[in-house]
Amino acid sequence: MRLVHNSLHDEVAAQLREKIFAGELAPGTFLDEAQLAALLKISRTPLREALKVLTVEGLVRHEPRRGCFVNEVTEQDLDEIFPVLALLEGRCALEAARNATDADLEALEALHQKLARHAKARRINEYYAANFAIHEAIIALAHNRWLATAIADLRKIVKLARLQQLHAPGRLDQSLSEHLAVFAALKARDGEGAEAAMRTHLQRQRVALRELARAQRGVLS
Template sequence: MRLVHNSMHDEVATQLRERIFNGELMPGTFLDEVRLAEQLSISRTPLREALKVLTAEGLVRHEPRRGSFVNEVTEQDLDEIFPVLALLEGRCAREAAEHATDADIATLQDMHDKLQRHAKAKRINDCYAVNFAIHEAIIELANNRWLAQVIADLRKIVKLARLQQLHAPGRLDQSLAEHMAVFAALKAHDAEGADAAMRTHLNRQRVALRELSRQPRSRLTR
């Protein structure tokens, strides 16, 4: 299927991004421009523009005279990214606590009720889905597009690691408790408490991922 011309490179970037995140293009994979252009039925010009977009996002790296590769996330990358994410999402929680209405709190209550049910039943995939929705809801409540943009960009890099921190021993219950602490602060409109609780949550995610990195590789991937 041929892509629409006026947004071709954006659509190509979206397709490649999805292939990276679903594991079809694994970290370290060489991105053969000729082969990709043939697969997508496009010329190499929009493909190269798309690769520039993904390079700017940190998902792809370009090596002179060698070409483009799917980026690989190192332990150092994660050590550097998570403290920044903690600060940014902490700020979102702070602003969300200041802005949240009774209706917002009721919506978050429903989401946390679902999270508790999934955690109790050990439905980890469902926990991930609700966990993501809760973080997105808090970011939306903060109503700060600059925070949202930077967080989204950093999340893309973390997603490359393809690690599932809820598989770390004891992490599922710990993560649930952290979420409930954030929610308690939001309900109380305790901006400082929400900020601190969210920073704790993100920093403990990094600890869990570090523990997983020491486990057999079969437990690190989806």
């Protein structure tokens, strides 16, 4: 008997997750089960199971007698999440410094060179992609699936906020400098230094997001 690894409700959850991250289902949107079931051409049973998955992930909230809504991320949520992310990714950097081979460091150096080129050319979208690849590489080098899972779950909530901290004034160059500090510590096999540098990097991301949100409120007021 062949096992089916992806059940229907997992596939539905993936589709809904993609729509949420793409902004097709905006924060606060009521998730009408009848409409979604018709749109996805499925029955309500797998849809409800998918909504349970997204509720556990924090992307959806369930309100008794009202139904499900796309979750909204508040400034307080971000204030609480980023210190935890800083701790987790800092630990990944520490373990990566212990585990990285020379070949791993060469691959990371190539990614940082790409990051620097994108920063110099002010290619923000490409910078984001290289930045994500670097974070993923460091997480993978930690060889700790519990850290990786916890970080992935928190990232989903941050992604829901649809905020771009690199648009804050001066943040692009600051971010590059922080990344280079992390890499320098990794290259020196300085676990504690890499951990501290990664924590600083995540903490400054939150500061940049807060400043950007404040500036946007000022424009709207």
